[in-house]
Amino acid sequence: MQVLRKRALRGISLLAGVAALSLLVAACGSSSNNSSGSTSSGGGASTSSSSASSKVKNIAIVTPAKTNDYGWNSQGVDGAKAAAGTVGATVKISSNIGYDKTPTVLRQVALTKPQLIIAHASGFDTAAQRIGQQYKIPTVTYDIPTMKSPGAVSNITTESQQAAYLAGILAAHQSKTGKVGVIISASDSNWFKMAGGYIAGVHSVKPKMPISFAEISSAGYDDAAGGKRVATSMVADGADVILTMGDGASFGYLQAIETAKPGHKVWMIGDIGDMTPIDKNGVFLSSVLWNFAGAYKQFIKEIDNGTFGQQGYDLTLANGGVSLLKTKYIPSSVWSQIKVAQQKIVNGQIQVPNYSKIGQVKAALNG
Secondary structure, three states, X not given: OOOOOOHHHOOOOOOHHHHHHHHHHHHHOOOOOOOOOOEEEEEOOOOOOOHHXXXXXXXXXXXXXXXXXXXXXXXXHHHHHHHHHOOOOEEEEEOOOOOOOHHHHHXXXXXXXXXXXXXXXXXXXXXXXXXXXXXXXXXXXXXXXXXXXXOOEEEEEEOHHHHHHHHHHHHHHHOOOOOEEEEXXXXXXXXXXXXXXXXXXXXXXXOOOOEEEEEOOOEOOOOHHHHHHHHHHHHHOOOOEEEEEOOOHHHHHHHHHHHOOOOOOOEEEEEEOOOHHHOOOOOEEEEEEEOOHHHHHHHHHHXXXXXXXXXXXXXXXXXXXXXXXXXXXXXXXXXXXXXHHHHHHHHOOOOOOOOOOHHHHHHHHOO
């Protein structure tokens, strides 16, 4: 498996693009969003007959940034709430903790004695592994498939290139200029795998279609101003459907595409979460979604049957961990082709490339 987000590098603050959208985000964000270092609780009525017998009564999730990002942090919290609801558990959220006090925060969380801790960033892995083993509390990490310890530590990885391939099919059909693009916010191996899947999907429909590629910087995850700058340049170069990978940079991508006036429609395809609630100009075509609920539900089952930490969980098309968002802007004929391709990927008839290096991505761009 290729590693997930190197989120320990995300110390860059949100820049001007986020400032322009901050009021909108605050209005649309989840009510569970918290300021720096704060916590909140949530949960729902059980929908599972096994709730009374489950050992998991309390779940704690710790996120590096605020949970109104329509991406990594919000998806993690939403997944935790969905999983908790199946067994009637409560979710305690510690959000926006950054990375400079991870061991302290995780230790404080462990002392509240939850039955599951979700350390929601690969940058938390080292501290999370130690906490899980020290306090004997099942703890979820990211990134490293070998990071397992029976009863104490398990992990999540992803095959996000599979859903990105479907996004490529969509882009090839939706483009009117005959040129599409992909922007990554940082030198991140998961972004490389998604870019590679997207390129393969585009070329499965139109083998000669040119694809623009750009990177904001080596660690521009939250660089909204950089996202706006790079997206504006790519639109000016003729790309009219752009797969964007960011975190906070995604707000800059959206702003650039919403305000673009090239004389033709420009579309944005997002990643991890759904920015439709703040898309006021009808440019958010789709997104490569990551859904953590299935992983967390599986971990709850493993805690109950005593097998937690024996195996990790990989987000795939087959288990619904990754998917392509269907919106009203996607023609039904194109969606039908996407569903056919999806089934072929699940069945193994289509093998999507899994790249871990930028050199592989650039080679694919050149055919």
